[in-house]
Amino acid sequence: MLELVIFSTLNGVLYGMLLFLLASGLTLIFSMMGVLNFAHASFYMLGAYFGFQISQWLDFWVALFVAPVCVGLVGAAVERWGLRTVHKWGHVPELLFTFGLAFVIEEMVQMIWGKLPVDYRVPKLLDFPAFELFGTTYPAFRMFMLLISVAIFLVLLLVLTRSRIGLIIQAALTHPNMVAMLGHNVPKVFMMVFGFGSGLAGLAGVIAGPALVTQPSMAHVLGPILFVVVVFGGLGSLSGAFIASLMIGLIQTFAIAINYSIGDLLTSVGMARPVQGMLSDLWQVTVAQVGPVVPYLMLVLILIFRPTGLMGTRES
Template sequence: METLALGLFNGITYGMLLFLMAAGLTLVFSMLGVLNFAHTAFYMLGAYFGYTFSQLLGLGFWWGLLAAPVCCAVLGALVERFGLRHVLRYGTLGPLLFTFALDVVLVELVTLVWGKQPVSYQVPHALDFALFTLYGIEYSAYRAFALGMALVVLASLFLMLKMTRIGVTVRASLSHPEIVNALGHNLPALRAGVFVLGAALAGLAGALAGNMLGTEPGMANQLGTVLMIIIVVGGLGSLAGAFVASILIGVLQTLAISSGLSWGDFLGPLQHWASLFVGTGTLSEPLSRYATLIPFVMVIAILVFRPRGLMGKRE
């Protein structure tokens, strides 16, 4: 129960942070038809902006948390206006190459400005305490705050897309862009706004996760593959699917890492038959050693049995 409680709490928190990034990536793909390989670079910049404003400039964590998504949104607006908008005319390959190159450039710029070593982005003192204790395990108040922030953003995103005129226009432009354009809506500005929103969400996720998961130049590459897996597992263009896939991957990975079980314990009565194929040495290895493979196993299973994803639509 201790392992399960700890794994569920931390897994849901991690999954919600993944969804903050996956939501922006999914919206950008839906609106522009572009898989933005530079999306994780905005996540990395959000962590560094949060660190810079809160600690280097001494403005405090809350100003850093506010400044990070704003700075990423401004940078996203510049990238869309002076870069991405001009390469969309070249079909799928142009935007992919552009965003891939942009990711490399942003990582190198971060290395030049802040260095190659991790920076000491710290949890704010106001939230650096145990919120409650369950089964002898202390739960961090900051992790609970990060989870609450992610839930607030999720609810706000849902209400904006479902209840507002802008949200209705965005949803309509996903399936019928020609009609939306004919009705007089500024489709390029709408697409730019979605790209800026995606960059801001990634920056917010970075500012929230940087002091929990570490802030260093390699953090962009660590999550890039996982994010691509999330939108494939959830279904390309499906926001609800991205949410489900984020929670699944976050919880399953965290449970595997925190579990002290071996493969033999996990298989139970089947371990005798499994030992005939893989040997007893493999069965004695802990599950945590293979936790990083969980997203890849999930995406392989999805591509084999349900290629359109959990909630994707067949086209």
């Protein structure tokens, strides 16, 4: 049992940190510009594909630095020549713009790299078991992913709380008009934040690509869960996004490990398990099977009971 708990925790934290890399950028963009960026997960996919391509041409370690920068530049360009142009028509066109962009990126990826998953391998240097516990090994690459995401989290925290640019961003989160009045170039801040957020998503893609699967549907798989993280954590709240990411990562991983169903619960308190009738199947469904739905249930509940999210301060 202990080994299951330890490995589920490791896997859950890893998945959570990966979500956080994506969610941190998304939540900043969301709260600053008031726009849910539907294409955010597509930048994650772009990161994975850029990473794959660069590691084919040169090396994984080059890709680790270059690919996120490339994705960041694409993101900044999208903001500068796409979103900013659409911005004057209001939020709904912006939303539709990012929605369409997600499809365009997916189609382009399919055109360039094909519909099949690409063979994006773990670099040789990290292709060994990091440690062994209870006879189970844990791959070094996963430890590397974990370290990178923790490092990024710390850097992000320092930049946002200790630097001048962080102050401006934080101010722009809550009082965008006031910041503009003070003479700061808010559109430029927007562009930088958008580019930086996309770059973070790209970085997540570069490191997740070899461990998971690099394929055109990878944005689709992660997209919806990101919105859950952002809304659950609270708009614009980095610490909220952090907590929500870890929670969802752990819940999803631990749910898989739990085999109990409602029926088992009933039997354990001495009630009979319903075996007949239209809904009899419902009692047999285990937590493991409903695991994927749990985050969305959390989303619905938090919207009902605490619309600002865990750590959020404003609704919009």
